[in-house]
Amino acid sequence: MVVNLYGFVGSTYTKRAAITLHEKQVPFIFHPIDYTKKEHKLPEHTAKHPFGQVPVLEDDGITVYESRAIARFIALKYSDQGLPLIPPISDLAKTAAFETAMQVENQQFDVWAARIVVEKLIKRLFNPDYEQNTALVDEAITTLNAKLDVFEKLLSEQAYLAGDEITLPDLNIIPLGVKLQEALGVDILENSHRPSVTKWWQRLTARPSWIAVQDGVKTVEKY
Amino acid sequence: MVVNLYGFVGSTYTKRAAITLHEKQVPFIFHPIDYTKKEHKLPEHTAKHPFGQVPVLEDDGITVYESRAIARFIALKYSDQGLPLIPPISDLAKTAAFETAMQVENQQFDVWAARIVVEKLIKRLFNPDYEQNTALVDEAITTLNAKLDVFEKLLSEQAYLAGDEITLPDLNIIPLGVKLQEALGVDILENSHRPSVTKWWQRLTARPSWIAVQDGVKTVEKY
Known part of the structure; x- marks a missing residue:
């Protein structure tokens, strides 16, 4: 199989x-x-x-x-x-934190980060003359910074988005987070004003799973 | 409790x-x-x-x-x-269809519908003089129509987003779908060119759960 x-x-x-x-x-x-x-x-x-x-x-x-x-x-x-x-369903408190974190990654981070990446990188890939919608990008950067301030509060109290253990939403955030830093040219996720976000981000991007795919996904015949 | x-x-x-x-x-x-x-x-x-x-x-x-x-x-x-x-995890085929449908609601519908609703309704709530970004709305409407054509194909083969039974993503789509029709002033979800989407949408919005909340959420002491 x-x-x-x-x-x-x-x-x-x-x-x-x-x-x-x-x-x-x-x-x-x-x-x-x-x-x-x-x-x-x-x-x-x-x-x-x-x-x-x-x-x-x-x-x-x-x-x-x-x-x-x-x-x-x-x-x-x-x-x-x-x-x-994914925590077991029998642990309702962990399940609640996990399901919340899944949506936090998607609704509080991805929506804004994707807007920036699309405007600054993706649309130019298909049309090198594309002029980014600056107002849209500026609104997204301002919003994302406010969101990351909340991430800082959360991550000062726990090591990962759903608690002290790594779960899916932490992994889900990595590829777009890296692309976002490329788009912005500044380390919005590694910022001295947000030390807990910075430590979390450095732990995530150092994972062998990310290292294995960062330069392109390849077949893996066995582990 | x-x-x-x-x-x-x-x-x-x-x-x-x-x-x-x-x-x-x-x-x-x-x-x-x-x-x-x-x-x-x-x-x-x-x-x-x-x-x-x-x-x-x-x-x-x-x-x-x-x-x-x-x-x-x-x-x-x-x-x-x-x-x-939510289907039981023991049924992997249904779980796959369910998880896919959860993301289809979010990524293929909500992203575009929310953009339209925010531009046409929400920003005006807080600033009656807000002038919508017409280019942004037009792009979202075009994209959403293309997405709904795919919904039509899917829903011509099965009654609901994840198969022949109603699951969470069908319910999740209702409130923004109704708001979207209000924002557009046209029945994008009830359109004679998309008969399967229309039937699905009419079944969803006729559910007692939606009727109970459509005019505002209220306390329910017992069922």
């Missing part, structure tokens, strides 16, 4: 899915989908991902798309191996 | 949390937080929700914030009552 991951080699979403496979020590074959050739819009690919995006996971006849869905699925299916990434 | 829901009576996010409480038949006391008086920024509230937003759930000493986290928590904790909203 082989796990197949389809994605664009440099995509933050593809890397998000791959980090979880690494943390759960699930070998996988990586199938590159070339965005520059619009391979993600070919019928062969949209049969797997109807919205024509990446990544897509195929595991024993089951297809999953959307990076956070893939990460959850991997963490649930392979719960007995690698790092535990 | 009492379940407390804190929220803004007309907020789509607060309604999202309340729908799940209704579907799971969990009685709750509703504590209104008045946005117009900035009560969500008072220390008493930010002690519960550090980002100073609504809704917040308190259940037996456990605090959860972010509407989708509250909905998941309620669905998990009260799994034995009301409508089943």
